[in-house]
Amino acid sequence: QVQLQESGPGLVKPSETLSLTCTVSGGSIISYYWSWIRQPPGKGLEWIGYIYYTGSTNYDPSLKSRVTMSVDTSKNQLSLKLSSVTEADTAIYYCARYRGVGGGRFDCWGQGALVTVSS
Amino acid sequence: EIVLTQSPGTLSLSPGERATLSCRASQSVSSSYLAWYQQKPGQAPRLLIYGASSRATGIPDRFSGSGSGTDFTLTISRLESEDFAVYYCQQYGSSPWAFGQGTKVEIK
Numbered sequence: 001q002v003q004l005q006e007s008g009p010g011l012v013k014p015s016e017t018l019s020l021t022c023t024v025s026g027g028s029i030i031s032y033y034w035s036w037i038r039q040p041p042g043k044g045l046e047w048i049g050y051i052y053y054t055g056s057t058n059y060d061p062s063l064k065s066r067v068t069m070s071v072d073t074s075k076n077q078l079s080l081k082l083s084s085v086t087e088a089d090t091a092i093y094y095c096a097r098y099r100g101v102g103g104g105r106f107d108c109w110g111q112g113a114l115v116t117v118s119s
Numbered sequence: 120e121i122v123l124t125q126s127p128g129t130l131s132l133s134p135g136e137r138a139t140l141s142c143r144a145s146q147s148v149s150s151s152y153l154a155w156y157q158q159k160p161g162q163a164p165r166l167l168i169y170g171a172s173s174r175a176t177g178i179p180d181r182f183s184g185s186g187s188g189t190d191f192t193l194t195i196s197r198l199e200s201e202d203f204a205v206y207y208c209q210q211y212g213s214s215p216w217a218f219g220q221g222t223k224v225e226i227k
Contacts, residue, residue, distance in 0.1 A: 035216070045156075045164065045207055045218040060215045061120070094163055103170025104211030105154040109163040 002027035004095050004110035012117050018082040020113055022095030029053050029076050033098040036080045038091040050098060085117045121146050123208055125219035131227040138195040140222045142208035147188045152212035155184055155193045159204045168193060
């Protein structure tokens, strides 16, 4: 059974770069698309973007200028970097696996990592 | 960019009642790329329905999805206590893969 685990600093200062890692266990990242989704406290889900295991990416236009996603197939890990953060970037950040065969969906999710942006 | 609008924002119902949740898209979405998720407090979202009407593994048959084009519906035939949660639709047909704003199903 595939499991996803987000990790990284829980506190980031304004204007700095948020960095998170998603470690995939029980399965390979190869042949799948992987997404990052965030959820500000008390609010809804926001899609950040996706990365294919080959490294090709697609980001939400509202975050595109600040987001970088990457994959490390040797470690079975994904990473997310969000630069120039503000308090508005405070959120729970989830990684999720996308499957398209039979219908698009996120079929596996990490438990989420809370990142607070504060000085 | 496709915008998904969910209604109602909150649905107050009693256990055993039927819940009907709506997800309306600003442009046509391929049925293959419309999914529904359930989220409970403190938990990650859980996939319920994909391809507009296919139940994910382990999802009870009281959950059903339907619709096409711009109008999609999630129906819970008889609410059980564990079904009170927030529900989100999401489309994958075109980028960005937007979520709806969510419908909260609460106990009346």
